[in-house]
Amino acid sequence: MQGIEGQNSATTTAAAAGGGGLYTLPPTRFSSEDILFCIDVDPECLVEMKVTGPNGRPFTRLDTIKQGILLFIHSKLAINPDHRFAFTVLGKSVSWLRKEFSGEVDAALSAFRGLSADSSSSGQADLTQLFRIAAHEAKKSRAQNRILRVILMYCRSSVPPQHQWLATQKVFTLDVIYLHDKPGPDNCPQKVYDSLVEALELVTEYEGYIYESGQGLTRILLRHMCILLSHPQQRCVQDDVDVPKSLTKKSPTTESASVDESAPVSSQ
Amino acid sequence: MVSDRIPPLISTQLTHLLAHCPISIKVEQMWSGCMNSSLLDHFTLVIPFCLEYVRWDIIYNAIYPLAKPDVIFGPEDEHFRPYRGTIDSKNALTDWNSKDPTRLLTLVLELRDLYRDYQKKRVAEVDDERLKFEISTMLSREGIEMLMSSGLDKPEEVKFAVPLLDMDLNKMVLGSTWRHQQKIYLQVIYPVGRKYSTTPSAPRLKLVSSPELKSWFSVEESRLPAWLDGMCMAEYLPTLEEMLENQIREAVALVEVRRKFITALAPHFGRPIEADPVFCRKVSFLASSGTFAFLVHISIPLQFPKQQPVLVLQSSQHFNSHNVPIKSPIMNDYPWSPRWETSVMAERIFDFLVEECLNFKRYCNETMLQQR
Numbered sequence: 001m002q003g004i005e006g007q008n009s010a011t012t013t014a015a016a017a018g019g020g021g022l023y024t025l026p027p028t029r030f031s032s033e034d035i036l037f038c039i040d041v042d043p044e045c046l047v048e049m050k051v052t053g054p055n056g057r058p059f060t061r062l063d064t065i066k067q068g069i070l071l072f073i074h075s076k077l078a079i080n081p082d083h084r085f086a087f088t089v090l091g092k093s094v095s096w097l098r099k100e101f102s103g104e105v106d107a108a109l110s111a112f113r114g115l116s117a118d119s120s121s122s123g124q125a126d127l128t129q130l131f132r133i134a135a136h137e138a139k140k141s142r143a144q145n146r147i148l149r150v151i152l153m154y155c156r157s158s159v160p161p162q163h164q165w166l167a168t169q170k171v172f173t174l175d176v177i178y179l180h181d182k183p184g185p186d187n188c189p190q191k192v193y194d195s196l197v198e199a200l201e202l203v204t205e206y207e208g209y210i211y212e213s214g215q216g217l218t219r220i221l222l223r224h225m226c227i228l229l230s231h232p233q234q235r236c237v238q239d240d241v242d243v244p245k246s247l248t249k250k251s252p253t254t255e256s257a258s259v260d261e262s263a264p265v266s267s268q
Numbered sequence: 269m270v271s272d273r274i275p276p277l278i279s280t281q282l283t284h285l286l287a288h289c290p291i292s293i294k295v296e297q298m299w300s301g302c303m304n305s306s307l308l309d310h311f312t313l314v315i316p317f318c319l320e321y322v323r324w325d326i327i328y329n330a331i332y333p334l335a336k337p338d339v340i341f342g343p344e345d346e347h348f349r350p351y352r353g354t355i356d357s358k359n360a361l362t363d364w365n366s367k368d369p370t371r372l373l374t375l376v377l378e379l380r381d382l383y384r385d386y387q388k389k390r391v392a393e394v395d396d397e398r399l400k401f402e403i404s405t406m407l408s409r410e411g412i413e414m415l416m417s418s419g420l421d422k423p424e425e426v427k428f429a430v431p432l433l434d435m436d437l438n439k440m441v442l443g444s445t446w447r448h449q450q451k452i453y454l455q456v457i458y459p460v461g462r463k464y465s466t467t468p469s470a471p472r473l474k475l476v477s478s479p480e481l482k483s484w485f486s487v488e489e490s491r492l493p494a495w496l497d498g499m500c501m502a503e504y505l506p507t508l509e510e511m512l513e514n515q516i517r518e519a520v521a522l523v524e525v526r527r528k529f530i531t532a533l534a535p536h537f538g539r540p541i542e543a544d545p546v547f548c549r550k551v552s553f554l555a556s557s558g559t560f561a562f563l564v565h566i567s568i569p570l571q572f573p574k575q576q577p578v579l580v581l582q583s584s585q586h587f588n589s590h591n592v593p594i595k596s597p598i599m600n601d602y603p604w605s606p607r608w609e610t611s612v613m614a615e616r617i618f619d620f621l622v623e624e625c626l627n628f629k630r631y632c633n634e635t636m637l638q639q640r
Contacts, residue, residue: 023534025527027442030545067591071584074593075563079552079584099269145445176497223561226554231542242555247622268274 011266023162030134032082032102036172038130038152039065041117045155047181050216061179061215062217066112067178068225072151073108073228082084086137087111090152092122101137102212107148125156132202138171148172149203152196157187160195173232178212189214193200200253206232207256209241273308274298277333282311289317289373291316292479301329313555317382317481318413319429319455319476321600322383325370336364337372339379343521350382376492387415391426394460399426404457405502406430424460427454429476432509433516440520441484441544450481452512456501470495483547485519486570519570523548529577532614537564557625560585564621573613576604581625586632589639594632 039045045062053060078169084101085108088094098111130150138148154161157180176196180189190219193212199231200208211224274282285293298308309330314321325340340349349358360375391403391414406412411431418424423518430453437450455580457472473495475487493507526548534540537553541563544550553564564583569575581596602620604613 023531025530025537025543025545027523027527027545040503041537067587070591071587071593075584078563078565078595080544084533104295122403129507219559219561219585225450226541226561226584229541229552229554229563230539232542233544234545236539241539242556243538243541244561245536245553245592247555247557247618247625249619249622 007222021133025234028160028233029145031147032080033076033143033231034137035076035083035149036088036134036148036248037069037085038088038090038150039069039097039115039160040153040155040157041115041139042125043119043121044087044157045118046117047155048181048216049218049256051218059218059220061155062115062117064179064221065083065155065177066115066217068221069108069152070105071222072225072229073105075226077103077105079229079242084146087115088130089115089195090125090127090130090134090154091118093126093128101141115140116210120157123159125146125154125159125161127152127161127199128165131163131167134172134203136167139222142171148233149175151175151177151228153177153179154192155195156192157181157189158192158193160188161199162253163199167203173206174200174204174208175228176200176208176210177215177221178210180212180214185259202254207235208232209235209238211260220250273306275307275309275330277366278328278330279377280369281366285373285376288567289376290448293376296323298494302331305330313376315376316413317380317383318387318427319453320415320427324379326376334336335362335377336366339375341383345383347385348383348386350379352387371433387413390416394424396458396460399458399460402466402501403496409505426458426460428456428458430456430505432505432549433512435513435516437481437485437504437516441523441546442581444484445546446480448478448480450462450478451462452477452485454485454505470499476530481547484523484570485516489570490515493616497628499632514556514575522570522572526572528610529568529572529613532610533566536614536618539586555621557629560625560629562625566617573608574608576602576606577617579617579621579624581621583628583632586636588635594635596624596628596631 006219020032037061041062045065046060048058048060049064057252073085076085081103084103086101087097089097097115098107100107110248111118134148134150141148141170148171153173154176155178170264176192176199178189178196181187183189189212193210209228209230211227213224223244227241228245269285282295286295292315296312296314297378300307303311307330309328311326313324313326317325320334322345322422323342327340329335329340351361360371361379365371391399394400394416403414406428407429413429416424417426417427432452432454437452438444438446453476455472455474455476473492475490475492477485477487481487490512491551493504493511495504529546530543530548530551533553534552537555543551543552547566549570550565550567552566555564561584563584565580565582567578569577577600579599579602583594586594602624603616608616
């Protein structure tokens with residue numbers, strides 16, 4: 001497995017207590033989230049994942065992203081029913097898929113019905129409009145004592161995203177999920193990853209997380225989506241993320257080591 | 269309220285009311301006064317009063333947006349005529365300015381005050397010695413609301429809403445973002461029309477709290493002190509308030525007990541995905557068993573540690589036929605003792621889930637197979 005684990009050097013955030021240190025839960029103000037998904041609809045999102053879906057149909061990156069988002073929404077609402085979601089898509093630039101923030105799963109399902117991949121690649125990915133939309137929405141969220149988070153789901157292996165955003169104020173949090181091909185002579189996923197990290201560090205208000213995978217395994221994306229469930233106001237720096245924690249019997253003297261996650265197993 | 273169908277001047281006033289009203293008023297329905305129009309210029313407001321609700325219809329006219337609205341009260345209040353006989357004095361409808369966003373709120377609050385006075389007069393007219401006596405002893409209390417309640421098949425009753433405790437409950441919970449003032453009331457219901465007897469029966473009593481309070485304090489769990497024969501409100505209320513005050517102080521302490529418990533779970537389950545830092549009633553973790561990743565949702569009841577936390581597991585990899593992630597049944601029957609140290613409680617829950625997550629994995633796989 002080719003790791004493209006960059007160092008996500010921490011941007012200092014208001015509320016993050018080090019995950020490596022002792023966990024505390026101070027009685028600070030706590031805001032529900034408005035979460036804006038941005039889904040990359042470049043034709044690269046149609047690349048197939050390793051494992052076929054139900055009925056043996058091919059399962060594309062876009063299918064996996066939809067499943068990941070549904071998992072995320074159901075889980076987030078089970079944690080706290082006050083969180084809300086809206087949707088945009090990224091082709092050459094960003095446009096709305098569903099503008100109103102809603103805590104109903106049906107809103108996501110109806111947004112997905114209007115979601116399809118672009119027929120041809122635009123060769124560019126401009127995030128400026130995404131950041132502009134997010135900054136605007138963040139003001140509205142704040143007025144309702146909510147915080148805004150953008151989750152970008154990116155699929156291109158040769159096109160680093162660009163933007164002209166000045167980020168004079170950091171008013172929203174940015175998380176990124178990056179699905180890509182294995183590195184080769186004709187692509188540059190490492191370069192793309194580095195641009196994503198740079199964008200994240202520039203704009204994010206609270207600690208933002210970025211996860212990548214070139215393995216084509218749905219299970220891994222779903223697991224990353226679960227880590228992204230973590231509430232920005234209560235996060236530690238990404239390097240200190242210690243979840244998921246393995247539930248195995250502890251040995252008498254030491255804590256058990258985590259199970260090796262890269263062991264080849266069936267999809268479930 | 270943002271809708272293209274509400275005329276802008278009306279929308280602004282209604283939005284201002286909903287955002288700034290000190291009491292929790294809701295809009296129940298909106299409709300158009302004109303048959304040919306889709307513009308919504310009529311709506312019903314549901315207004316809390318005396319621990320019940322009154323419904324008033326606010327009637328604007330989209331064709332004359334600058335005109336002042338009319339208000340229609342409930343059918344049982346046909347004798348409520350605010351502003352009658354006040355031709356020469358000013359009220360909230362005088363010099364109506366439709367461009368002023370605050371006017372509707374001012375109007376509604378003024379009408380509610382007048383309604384309160386109207387109900388007070390109705391109650392004062394009731395010929396019941398005992399009632400008159402009780403009212404006279406309660407008058408010194410601020411904020412009491414009362415209403416006459418009668419219906420075709422119901423006996424006449426007088427209901428009181430007595431605010432209890434001179435404490436600012438909002439300040440007692442650190443970090444709370446309650447928009448409205450939280451309060452606990454005693455609802456007192458007297459039947460009407462009996463002659464004064466030597467041993468008057470007890471009125472019907474019930475504790476009612478503002479709705480948001482229940483994440484921190486449950487009035488349902490409070491047992492009311494006994495109403496002794498021949499007692500009156502003036503004697504009963506201080507006993508009740510003393511009891512409540514103790515319970516409130518206990519509620520403040522219990523938040524910290526729950527907070528400590530959540531913190532004790534972290535060494536076992538890792539950093540929580542999300543935890544409620546204000547009331548400390550819920551926490552969720554992300555755990556795994558082999559390559560199986562799942563969420564652990566823990567909800568902590570107000571009676572913790574007497575009552576044990578409720579556990580639910582949620583898969584990240586198994587979905588039912590509606591694409592909903594599979595959840596375990598709720599678990600609230602595992603080995604538990606309120607006398608354990610907090611760290612032991614956390615350890616025992618961890619040990620329980622180490623076993624249980626294997627059952628859950630099996631349950632998820634079986635459920636998926638059944639769906640094929």
